[in-house]
Amino acid sequence: MTKRLLLAAVAALALPLPAAAQTMDAAQLRDAALKDDIAWDITEGLTTEIGPRLAGTEAEARARAWAVRKLTTLGFKNVRIEPFKMPVWVRGEETAEIVAPFPQKLYLTALGNSGATPATGMTAEVVYFPTLADLNAAPDGSLKGKIAFVSHAMMPTQDGSSYGYFGGVRRSGPALAAKKGAAAMLIRSIGTDYHRNPHAGGTNFPEGVKAIPAAALSIPDAEQLERVLKRGEPVRIKLTLTPRQTGIKESGNVIAEVPGSDPSAGIVLVGGHLDSWDLGTGAIDDATGVAITAAAAKRIMDAGTPRRTIRVVWFGAEEVGVFGGRAYAEAHGTDNHVAAAESDFGADRIWRFETNLPDSAKAVGDRLATALAPLGIAKGPGKASDGADVGPIMAKGVAAIDLNQSGLDYFNLHHTPDDTLDKVDPAKLRQNVAAWTAMLAIVADAPETIGRVAPAR
Amino acid sequence: MTKRLLLAAVAALALPLPAAAQTMDAAQLRDAALKDDIAWDITEGLTTEIGPRLAGTEAEARARAWAVRKLTTLGFKNVRIEPFKMPVWVRGEETAEIVAPFPQKLYLTALGNSGATPATGMTAEVVYFPTLADLNAAPDGSLKGKIAFVSHAMMPTQDGSSYGYFGGVRRSGPALAAKKGAAAMLIRSIGTDYHRNPHAGGTNFPEGVKAIPAAALSIPDAEQLERVLKRGEPVRIKLTLTPRQTGIKESGNVIAEVPGSDPSAGIVLVGGHLDSWDLGTGAIDDATGVAITAAAAKRIMDAGTPRRTIRVVWFGAEEVGVFGGRAYAEAHGTDNHVAAAESDFGADRIWRFETNLPDSAKAVGDRLATALAPLGIAKGPGKASDGADVGPIMAKGVAAIDLNQSGLDYFNLHHTPDDTLDKVDPAKLRQNVAAWTAMLAIVADAPETIGRVAPAR
Incomplete structure (x- = not known):
């Protein structure tokens, strides 16, 4: 092998260097999250103590109160409900x-x-x-x-x-x-x-x-x-x-934050939806989504202060028309969001990730690839476009990150009475939390500027 | 190898010789039955055209009328309903x-x-x-x-x-x-x-x-x-x-026969139950049971005349208290039954057979073992004791033959709304028909006398 070829081979093997100012150890946090119990605790609690929580009903209101108690107990800051109105249909x-x-x-x-x-x-x-x-x-x-x-x-x-x-x-x-x-x-x-x-x-x-x-x-x-x-x-x-339409009723988004060290660096938005269809107990749709995203944010919070604020939103009234996502975008459209990610596809193993990051933040995507690979997650060929509730924010040019769960079993359970806790595999749930924790460690703490992008949809 | 050892080895390899008077070719009939469509046709028809058929209800009466039409069309002889009375509870x-x-x-x-x-x-x-x-x-x-x-x-x-x-x-x-x-x-x-x-x-x-x-x-x-x-x-x-008790109503057993050539050789009784619980369409419990046993008997009938009469009984009112099996035993206790076999455990692959044949008919059991082995069915260690509806007949000393389906999935469906046609695997159903056809070819046509036995239970 010539010296030139040898150098080329070494260069090809080299991993992207972490930026100097990224202080959170994504790999260590990822591996620790493989023992996570927070997401299971949230999933078990919400599905057991509330169960079905159709948008705009008294059950969804109980779920919001439950969510505020849970997120406050977990130590999140600025825990609050942002109410909105929506039409309610009942079976x-x-x-x-x-x-x-x-x-x-x-x-x-x-x-x-x-x-x-x-x-x-x-x-x-x-x-x-x-x-x-x-x-x-x-x-x-x-x-x-x-x-x-x-x-x-x-x-x-x-x-x-x-x-x-x-x-x-x-x-x-x-x-x-x-x-x-x-x-x-x-x-x-x-x-x-x-x-x-x-x-x-x-x-x-x-x-x-x-x-x-x-x-x-x-x-x-x-x-x-x-x-x-x-x-x-x-x-x-x-x-x-x-069934009947019962008129305009109150729903709401539940919001909690992990404050960042640099308010000018913007907000990373993560979440899922708190409401569910009324037949099951909304375990994979979407107790696991709110649980995974909150558990990951909690693990970051416990590890230190990230550069950016992480905002966890448990959206209301998604199933019946994305009322929560639209109300959020109307209220917060001008907030300084730099990235958004939603978990609303169950809790099977994450197999792929895709981003819609600007070219200026290409290194962030590279670091994500490195951190997620040990979990069996590969970069996909497309651009991030997931998430009904973060859709209105993405439409304003906020970059998106998708962590895609396998959908091979999802539509066996989706919107059925069978969407119950027993369908959630704790080991797969932990793989999800590990991926989300690694993602947040990298994105919330990235030294790079993450600017607006052309919306993927 | 010495000549003595060689002869011993040859003897060990030798299969039991078929008795001279057994004219039906069990192996050929078995293999032909692996292409059976009769059992599927019965299962599909009964579950589609009748569906749920709770004992003693109008739906079970429709099922009996359907059964008489079907068994007559298939060419069975002496097709008839034997009615009996039973108390009826409805949801x-x-x-x-x-x-x-x-x-x-x-x-x-x-x-x-x-x-x-x-x-x-x-x-x-x-x-x-x-x-x-x-x-x-x-x-x-x-x-x-x-x-x-x-x-x-x-x-x-x-x-x-x-x-x-x-x-x-x-x-x-x-x-x-x-x-x-x-x-x-x-x-x-x-x-x-x-x-x-x-x-x-x-x-x-x-x-x-x-x-x-x-x-x-x-x-x-x-x-x-x-x-x-x-x-x-x-x-x-x-x-x-x-729910409520609605009083004493009529149910009935549906009976069909393949007349044998030698009335003195007795009757081989096979069947399942026609009634079902009311939540599903009674596919694996027990449309497949009546279908498998009738399909096997039909295949024997089409192949020639067996020595013994094969009597197919589709029992009524099994689920709610084995009323059909008891009514049958009361009406036919003195009939010359020589063997009884019931299919009431779904239609997964048959993995085992057991008999309760008298010692004088040991050769029949040996021939069964040989004929069933190519289907992956091995002789079990116990004595045949299956079948709620043939239980009262077995209690009188009639020999029994069990062809055991695997029960690993059975109680996922048993008595639930999920007991529907889509749960029946046509290939597994054919394996069942092949096993039952081979069994009937051997037992109904056996030259040996099959006498009474000590009841296994």
């Missing part, structure tokens, strides 16, 4: 049965914003569409008095990307059916499991479109209904859904 | 919520024969017992006005043997609690899954013991309630259960 009765040709009960749940049937139910014939495109192709008025049923399947993806596509049936299918005159809409749950637990989730009826009754069948029930329909006889279903 | 409303200290809904289902709360529910404090023995140790009268809660866990076992032990809580726990003055009883579901689907099942209140409301919490809910109780504050639950 009522929800039953369904095939009346003919093969009488049997079906398991379903109303979609958020669903309209109601009469209290005694309604009975109508089912019209089947394999996909949303097929429903879209149905002539206007052709569904008058019928129950439209769209049943296209969804497969698991590690990055969760199929949810965007398949979720369209839930988000816009009922309004489409209503415009075509349907009396009600049934969808196959947007999920990947085979349990008799339907997946809740919101749907939207634009101004001027009647909110028809709309519900998700569990996946076994959707496939059962498909089999019944394939027999070729007219299929009639009795549907009883009595 | 009503069933809801529960923790009222204090942490308000939240719980998922549960009433146990068969449960008493009812007032229609508006009852609210009472919960008293926790880790095991049935702890409940048993509670002083008489100490539970007055309370809800007793027994929550001991169950682990999967391949042979299903843990169900006998842990099922005791469900079968006799509520009566025990009632005797001690409890107002109601909650148990952790007798199951091994972590889904929000409670496991139904019968309980018994002996004459003179008040039928208190009794229900099974899903396993995540039972563990949630344990966590809430461990906080140390009094826990109050509002419970609403409105």
Whole structure:
């Protein structure tokens, strides 16, 4: 080997040097976090002592009070609730049965914003569409008095990307059916499991479109209904859904801080959402998200004072329309945020990270790669774009960091009664806390300036 | 090798010779059955066109009519219904919520024969017992006005043997609690899954013991309630259960036959149960059982005429007290049965077989071992003792043959809403049909006399 080649090889092996002013030892903090119990404690406490906490309800208010007590006890500073108002929809009765040709009960749940049937139910014939495109192709008025049923399947993806596509049936299918005159809409749950637990989730009826009754069948029930329909006889279903809009109510974001040593260096925003759908206890969606981010911030706080303030936000009312994220952005749009990161995809192992850091902070990204690699986390090919609640802040040009959990099992549980504490693996939860702790040690304490970026979305 | 050793080695390798008069080729029929579609067709049809079929209800009557049509279409002879009477309990409303200290809904289902709360529910404090023995140790009268809660866990076992032990809580726990003055009883579901689907099942209140409301919490809910109780504050639950006894109704056994060539050689009885619990569609419990046994008998029928008559019985009202099995034994106790076999443990792979054949038919057992080995099925160490419905026949000394499915996943689904068609693996179902076909080819066509045996239980 020539001297020139030898030098090149050594240079290629060299790791990026940490900047002189980064005082927090990300590797040491990361490894210590692999023994974390804080995130489990928060997850266990919130799911046990509050359980379901639908946005705008008394249960979500109890969750905020619980959160203030917990974050204060953990030693965070400036713990506070920032209230906001939002419309509240609540579930009522929800039953369904095939009346003919093969009488049997079906398991379903109303979609958020669903309209109601009469209290005694309604009975109508089912019209089947394999996909949303097929429903879209149905002539206007052709569904008058019928129950439209769209049943296209969804497969698991590690990055969760199929949810965007398949979720369209839930988000816009009922309004489409209503415009075509349907009396009600049934969808196959947007999920990947085979349990008799339907997946809740919101749907939207634009101004001027009647909110028809709309519900998700569990996946076994959707496939059962498909089999019944394939027999070729007219299929009639009795549907009883009595949800209602209860008007404008109060929700709120819970905020806590780890003050930094240099107020001019800006704020690193991390968090998840405190509200949950009402069927489960909101364990992976999103008790673990608020728990992971707070646990990581707490570990930084206990290790010393980072350069930047870390602001932990437990957003309210995410599930029903990102009301908390928008209220936060309205209230804090001019705060000096330099980076934002959200955990709202369960607590399976983090397998990838992506950033949207400005070129001037490239070294921060390099140090992240080095610190996360021992956890099995590799830099992904894209730009950070995650997080419904930090979306409005990112849209203003705040840099983002995504720590992506595997989504292969996430949609087995998402928005179902099955989203309960037993689904959280303590070892995987600790890997999450370790990744978030390392990330915060690097980003909050980075000597580099982190400026605005072009929004990734 | 000496000639003596060589001969010994050859002798050791030799397989038992088939008896000269056994004309059916068990190996050929077995291998052909690995492409069976009959069992899937029956399972799919029964679960789709009937679905849940609680004993003594109109749904079970529809199932009998469906069964007669199906068995007749398949070409069986002497297809008929043998009706009998039985008491019928039906489910009503069933809801529960923790009222204090942490308000939240719980998922549960009433146990068969449960008493009812007032229609508006009852609210009472919960008293926790880790095991049935702890409940048993509670002083008489100490539970007055309370809800007793027994929550001991169950682990999967391949042979299903843990169900006998842990099922005791469900079968006799509520009566025990009632005797001690409890107002109601909650148990952790007798199951091994972590889904929000409670496991139904019968309980018994002996004459003179008040039928208190009794229900099974899903396993995540039972563990949630344990966590809430461990906080140390009094826990109050509002419970609403409105099941009722509806009186004596008609059920029935559906019978079909493959006539044998030699009426004096006796009858081989095979079957499963047609009724199901009401929460699922009774796929693995026990559509697959009736499907596997009928498919195997049909394959024998299509291959020729066996020496013995094969009688296929789809028993009614098994789940709620083995009424069909007892009615059958009362009606047919003097019939010339020579062997009985029941499939009522799902449709996972058969891993083991056991028999209770008389010594005079040892060669039959040897041929079974040879025919089943290519399917990965080994002879077990015990004596055949399976089958609730054939139990009364076995108790009269009829020899039994058990083909044991693996039970490792069975209690994830047993008696839950999740017992649906999607849980049946077509390849495993075919392995079952192949094993049953080989068994019937050998036993129904065996030239040996198969006499009475000492009952295994």
